[in-house]
Amino acid sequence: MSRLQGPSSLKRKRPDSNSPSGSLTEHERILYDVIRSKQDMGIWTRDLKREANLPDNVVAKSLKSLLTKKLIKEVVNIQNKGRKHLMAAEFEPSKEISGGDWYVDGSLDTEFIDFLKDQFVKIIYKQRVATLEGILDVIRRSGILKVEITTQQIQEIVRVLVLDDKVMEVKSNGMGEFDSIPVGKVCFKCTNKAGLKGEPKVGAMASIPCGVCPRISYCTPDGIISPSTCVYYTKWLDF
Amino acid sequence: MVTPYGIKFSVHIITSHFGNLVAKVCEKLLTRGPLTLQLLIRFTELNSLQVKNSLLILIQHNCVQAFSAEESGGIANKQTPTQYLVLFDNILHRLRFPKFLEIVAQELDENCAELLEGLLQHGRLTQEQIYERAKSIKSGDCADQSGVQEHFRKLVNDRFIERCPAPEPFIAESTPEETPAKKRGAKATKLVEVKKTLEQRVLEEAAVMEAQRFSIMEDLETDIDAEKSKDSSSIVRLGEKRKGDLLELDGDFSFNNKEVTLWRANFEEFLRCLRHKACVESVRARLDDGAAIVLKALLKATRGAEKKVKMENSVPLSLDSIFEEVMKSEAGRTMTLDRVRASLDQLGCPSSMGIDDSYSIDLKKIIELSQNEEVESIVLNRYGRDGYRVFRLLSKAGHLLETDKISEMTFVEKKDTPKILYKLWQDEYLHMEKMVVNTKQFLLWKVNKSILCEHVLDEMYHAALNLSLRSTHEMEQHKELLNLPAGQCTGPMEKKRLWLRSVRIYLVSSLLKLDDAIMLFHDF
Numbered sequence: 001m002s003r004l005q006g007p008s009s010l011k012r013k014r015p016d017s018n019s020p021s022g023s024l025t026e027h028e029r030i031l032y033d034v035i036r037s038k039q040d041m042g043i044w045t046r047d048l049k050r051e052a053n054l055p056d057n058v059v060a061k062s063l064k065s066l067l068t069k070k071l072i073k074e075v076v077n078i079q080n081k082g083r084k085h086l087m088a089a090e091f092e093p094s095k096e097i098s099g100g101d102w103y104v105d106g107s108l109d110t111e112f113i114d115f116l117k118d119q120f121v122k123i124i125y126k127q128r129v130a131t132l133e134g135i136l137d138v139i140r141r142s143g144i145l146k147v148e149i150t151t152q153q154i155q156e157i158v159r160v161l162v163l164d165d166k167v168m169e170v171k172s173n174g175m176g177e178f179d180s181i182p183v184g185k186v187c188f189k190c191t192n193k194a195g196l197k198g199e200p201k202v203g204a205m206a207s208i209p210c211g212v213c214p215r216i217s218y219c220t221p222d223g224i225i226s227p228s229t230c231v232y233y234t235k236w237l238d239f
Numbered sequence: 240m241v242t243p244y245g246i247k248f249s250v251h252i253i254t255s256h257f258g259n260l261v262a263k264v265c266e267k268l269l270t271r272g273p274l275t276l277q278l279l280i281r282f283t284e285l286n287s288l289q290v291k292n293s294l295l296i297l298i299q300h301n302c303v304q305a306f307s308a309e310e311s312g313g314i315a316n317k318q319t320p321t322q323y324l325v326l327f328d329n330i331l332h333r334l335r336f337p338k339f340l341e342i343v344a345q346e347l348d349e350n351c352a353e354l355l356e357g358l359l360q361h362g363r364l365t366q367e368q369i370y371e372r373a374k375s376i377k378s379g380d381c382a383d384q385s386g387v388q389e390h391f392r393k394l395v396n397d398r399f400i401e402r403c404p405a406p407e408p409f410i411a412e413s414t415p416e417e418t419p420a421k422k423r424g425a426k427a428t429k430l431v432e433v434k435k436t437l438e439q440r441v442l443e444e445a446a447v448m449e450a451q452r453f454s455i456m457e458d459l460e461t462d463i464d465a466e467k468s469k470d471s472s473s474i475v476r477l478g479e480k481r482k483g484d485l486l487e488l489d490g491d492f493s494f495n496n497k498e499v500t501l502w503r504a505n506f507e508e509f510l511r512c513l514r515h516k517a518c519v520e521s522v523r524a525r526l527d528d529g530a531a532i533v534l535k536a537l538l539k540a541t542r543g544a545e546k547k548v549k550m551e552n553s554v555p556l557s558l559d560s561i562f563e564e565v566m567k568s569e570a571g572r573t574m575t576l577d578r579v580r581a582s583l584d585q586l587g588c589p590s591s592m593g594i595d596d597s598y599s600i601d602l603k604k605i606i607e608l609s610q611n612e613e614v615e616s617i618v619l620n621r622y623g624r625d626g627y628r629v630f631r632l633l634s635k636a637g638h639l640l641e642t643d644k645i646s647e648m649t650f651v652e653k654k655d656t657p658k659i660l661y662k663l664w665q666d667e668y669l670h671m672e673k674m675v676v677n678t679k680q681f682l683l684w685k686v687n688k689s690i691l692c693e694h695v696l697d698e699m700y701h702a703a704l705n706l707s708l709r710s711t712h713e714m715e716q717h718k719e720l721l722n723l724p725a726g727q728c729t730g731p732m733e734k735k736r737l738w739l740r741s742v743r744i745y746l747v748s749s750l751l752k753l754d755d756a757i758m759l760f761h762d763f
Contacts, residue, residue, distance in 0.1 A: 078653055081654075100647065102650065107652065108650060108651075108652050108653075110650075113650055156648075156650075159648065160628065160648075160649060160650050163627075163628040163631045163632050163635075163648075163649060164624075164627075164628060165615075165631070173584070176581070201524065201612065201616065202616055202620070203612060203613040203614075203615075203616035203617060203756060204613065204749075204752040204753045204755055204756040205613060205616070205617050205695075205698070205699055205702060205753060205756055206613075206616040206617045206619070206620040206621075207749070207752070208702060208706065208749050208753065210698070210701065210702035210705050210706075211617055211620065211621075211698075211702060212617070212620040212621045214621065216698060216701060216702070217666070219701070219705065221247075221704070221708055226708075227704075227705035227706075227708040227709045227712070228708060228709060228712035230705070230709070233705075233709050237713070237742050237745065237746075239738070239741065
């Protein structure tokens with residue numbers, strides 16, 4: 001990912017390093033060098049001020065100029081979204097800053113994730129038993145995705161499907177529906193209740209008001225919250 | 240596990256079945272552990288007759304077991320005082336009587352269920368009393384003694400009823416932490432533990448020898464003798480007589496030293512049936528009908544060989560026998576041997592097991608999965624889809640995970656994850672640990688299964704109590720409506736009456752269903 005020649009070249013303020021930065025003022029140059037030295041980690045504006053050791057108004061002015069020259073960019077730091085975080089334009093935010101593959105502009109790309117989840121369940125349902133490679137193969141051949149996806153990413157999505165109880169992990173025993181899969185290989189199957197849109201079975205406790213009551217710990221037979229005055233019960237029994 | 244709401248709920252059951260006085264005695268026994276008559280009188284502030292009568296009722300209904308224990312360093316000659324131990328489980332079983340009756344009606348027949356009903360209603364009866372009751376119900380027309388005897392024998396053979404345990408077993412001196420007479424300290428958890436071990440010891444001592452527990456023969460003779468010497472067969476009177484000597488009553492009660500054999504419902508066998516049923520249904524939902532049929536047949540064949548309710552694995556059975564059993568059931572008649580083998584494989588028994596080709600199913604695992612399902616269902620409904628995912632991750636992982644890691648693995652927004660975790664932790668669904676590395680603080684989370692189960696169980700007792708209280712409340716509220724004769728209800732009144740009926744059915748059936756879940760956590 002690093003496209004940098006080396007840190008030593010940064011320290012010397014060579015005016016001929018590249019064309020747009022050639023026209024920088026001295027202050028802009030100092031700030032730019034500090035930001036660029038942080039590579040794909042970027043830097044928080046306050047840290048930048050401390051490291052550059054320049055007066056606030058100068059920093060503000062220079063940063064504005066650097067931004068308009070498109071030499072630096074603002075990125076969202078997933079660890080602390082409120083902080084203004086700067087990075088040299090040629091870098092892409094590291095995983096620590098961006099949050100990883102599934103994040104776009106500092107928030108989770110739920111639309112994309114949900115789309116993939118939906119597709120994967122369909123694939124697994126159709127294949128009855130699917131391996132990660134099998135899913136990857138189907139995805140590639142179908143061309144439903146415009147971006148490249150890795151087995152690692154597929155694994156992450158399938159793991160969430162397992163947590164959602166839509167899919168379960170099974171080990172191949174090489175027989176029956178597993179006959180094309182080597183023994184011991186981890187595969188995935190749709191759970192019974194999943195179907196395609198199924199919800200897990202509602203338990204005995206969860207199907208009565210107390211089971212889902214956020215105030216159950218405050219509820220006593222003769223208290224302010226009590227079963228005889230409970231509004232959730234009244235609603236539940238209103239038929 | 241006797242949790243605070245478990246106690247409240249069981250006291251509620253006793254109150255509604257036997258009234259306030261009995262409930263007061265029962266509550267003291269539940270909260271303070273085994274007590275002598277004197278101490279009970281002091282703690283309940285009732286008079287001695289009230290306490291005695293309450294104890295008689297509780298003993299008659301198998302909710303209290305008397306015992307005497309050797310006092311540490313006691314003098315050999317000194318008579319040890321009788322103590323009373325409340326049997327929490329048996330109080331809760333009172334809720335399950337309809338389920339027990341249904342089992343007998345299904346496995347045997349309605350007549351047997353009728354006999355059992357008498358025992359459930361009266362707690363303990365002699366054979367003679369059972370026959371008397373059967374005769375009076377059938378109002379003399381077709382009640383022939385041999386028929387009733389036959390039903391009785393069937394119940395005993397299938398172990399649905401048993402001889403009552405010894406009235407007052409003697410417990411030899413125990414290790415200091417088990418000493419029952421010891422004043423119970425402040426720590427509630429310790430109290431529960433101590434009581435458990437003591438309860439087990441008392442029950443073991445009191446238990447009738449396995450060979451005698453289900454034998455009828457000699458009993459008949461004693462019974463006939465007993466009949467001759469008896470004036471009436473009043474049930475309560477008999478109970479009083481029997482308990483007379485335990486209570487060291489001073490002459491109020493004339494009692495007869497003649498040994499009488501009392502019978503009662505064998506709760507253990509019913510729980511075993513219910514546990515098997517729960518396992519089969521769980522397998523049906525999770526795997527398929529085939530696996531459920533095989534498991535059902537296997538459990539039915541080995542039920543008699545099970546030594547306790549909480550069997551970790553089913554009793555081993557050979558493939559041939561399993562196949563034979565499957566063939567016996569109507570649903571299994573179409574299954575081939577290969578299909579049976581495949582189902583056993585699904586149930587977690589690989590086909591090449593052991594030398595003798597016998598199969599044993601991991602029942603504990605099935606129960607655990609059902610428990611997880613129940614808890615997860617609560618989490619899903621209370622904390623939403625993200626909470627459900629987070630909880631399942633931690634529950635599956637079984638070890639500590641850090642907040643950010645959890646967020647990454649579950650695809651929950653980084654800013655939302657701590658909130659969800661905190662909520663779950665606050666409601667005691669998660670365990671949290673703080674870790675400081677280079678002045679930076681990390682929070683680690685995990686699911687502690689045993690603490691969680693206890694917590695969920697307590698919430699369930701709470702919910703069961705609430706269902707029951709609400710039911711009482713609704714009936715109280717519309718008392719006058721219920722008291723009206725059916726003919727007078729018209730228009731809106733009739734509508735309201737129908738509504739009240741559905742409310743009652745709704746609440747009662749919810750309670751029965753919830754009780755299944757309680758058993759899942761407490762008895763299975």
